[in-house]
Amino acid sequence: MHTLTATAASSLSLPAENYIYTIAPSAPGRFAAISSDDSLRIFDAANLDRVSVISRKTHGAGVTSLRSYAAGESQLLATGGREGKVKLWDARAGTAVAEMETPRNAPVLSVACNPETNTIAAGTELVSSQAVVAFWDIRSPQALRLQYVESHNDDITEVSKLFPMEYQIPNPWPKIIRTNLTRTDGLVNVYDTTITDEDEALVQVINHGSVHHAGFLSERTIYALSHDELFSVHPATDPDDPAQDPEPVHFDDVREPLGCEYVVQLCVGAQGPYLAAGNKIEKRLDLIPLVSRPAWQFDQENLWRLPGAHGDEVVRSVYLDEQSQSVFTCGEDGFVRAWRPADAGDDDAQAQAGSAKTSRPKDKKQKDRFKPY
Template structure:
């Protein structure tokens, strides 16, 4: 089993895409193997979804149809030719990547017209979709659909968050296990097969600040990483919610203070986290506003710098994905570039480093680094919520 140092020590830029218009790259997803197309999907601030070849980064197609800012892209697991995208326009859309281009999704998932989606995910079984909404009146909703029946939602949870639900993540292997995080600072874990919200809620952890990203971690997916909008970092053990053992493995309200960069400059923000199965370690990516990237190893013992990457991006990095099969790191950001980093690589295509910061009117960008604090519906770290509000079929 390779360590993070061995995996990342020789990373260098292999390829990059240069934007033809001022568009941020907001999210990136890798098509699961095996699939002959080997695609990378990115969501953009111009409300489009682009498909790139995983090896060459050549543009393979583009989907347009959303009328609001995008909140992510996800490939289906067992049917990797299907790609889902979510938007503040109140829809989740399913696209067939074998027919790239156009505005016609194969399926469109909607709920209440008042719902504005700001996060979503698809279960490991591909059967259930879940989207988190912005606050509507006094409530925020987790909305569920059966992917095989797009005509209407299965139901909603409405009692577990009191502000925008900014992160939704299904467990990578347990199809019925779901985590959600919100601007109320709460991170909830559900067993959705229980149906009713009160029965489904397993545990609640409180980060004390607005949730920016969550990630399942650990050998058996027994841990949860939470990164907040004000650069807090929390790592919890959620295996035994009824145990007397402490849930918190690592807690820092401003985790940047834990990190010393090689050049003694300050880390400015966190991009996100990913559990690397082959290394058995949790990768956290951070950066500086000028485009510098820093790969960090995170555990209960703390956070340490494994590798710093320079001369790639020229602005804030918004997303990343690690491809274990080919040993490649993909990064995208506010300079509009999609970069591919490989061990020992020499850049094969694309021009020099783009230094101008691309401007965008994306509403998602305006919200990305902000947070609000509201009085939570619950103050303790473990208890139950209200019943599931079933939507008529």
């Protein structure tokens, strides 16, 4: 086991009693955060207290999702909101440069971006018996490019990356998108988005149950995590080989074997994926490597522990920053925290991290490099 020490913490100047939902990269050395006060803020990785507010009312009815839309030198961010809009923000100018509306103004719960194809996709709440996966070309944001409305019968909690699969012919429009659904449906669906007919576009269905997060570990491998912490890994099917029936790997409920109370998300770094698992009673967060050889398993001997985490509050989002060799977390205590490897003999630093409170701690510098990559 390895240890990370909290080196800095900031409330991002949020009003008291607010959560920070999600953090995402905005530009090299800068990050964006959305919060329960409906704000969109940018902070500096080297100084968390260096904060700029892009919008105090990002969506009015409430912001739900945040994704980076990194296109060349532009600093664009995509957000989704409960009023049924997806907005594209210029972080440098501090303004929304495009707005897209969902059918029937269905609240947006999840967003995905692919700047290479000028694509934004969103998953919505169930409205009038329909949950929609909607696609736009940002060059024509007023026109809905494509939508699927029949594959899910409850809220769509996440939309994954958009990319072509190895076995498919390259196409200007992204070929495959994965969406997943929570509650009664519990499905992870894979679509061929070059096909408008929804029945024909649906190339794979995974029934996982009450999906919290799902996504691609690689172009050929999909993971799924449920709200009751069931985890599984599934090979992607080849739509050109209908006889193929790949066997999934089911880990079942990971809370007891991993010694955690909840799972935040799965993070993918340069050296592979890590499951971010939290324990409020013990006030810690673990980054546990998920390895595929000799078989899919969790490498608990090489986990990275964040003692103290966000105290007895839930961690909501984790980002592995390879540029600064740091980990950034945010949570329901209303703080963003930065973490780096602890010195072997720095007991004071580890003790401070282990007793983290919701007060505003002073920044503490570390010189080690973060090396889980």
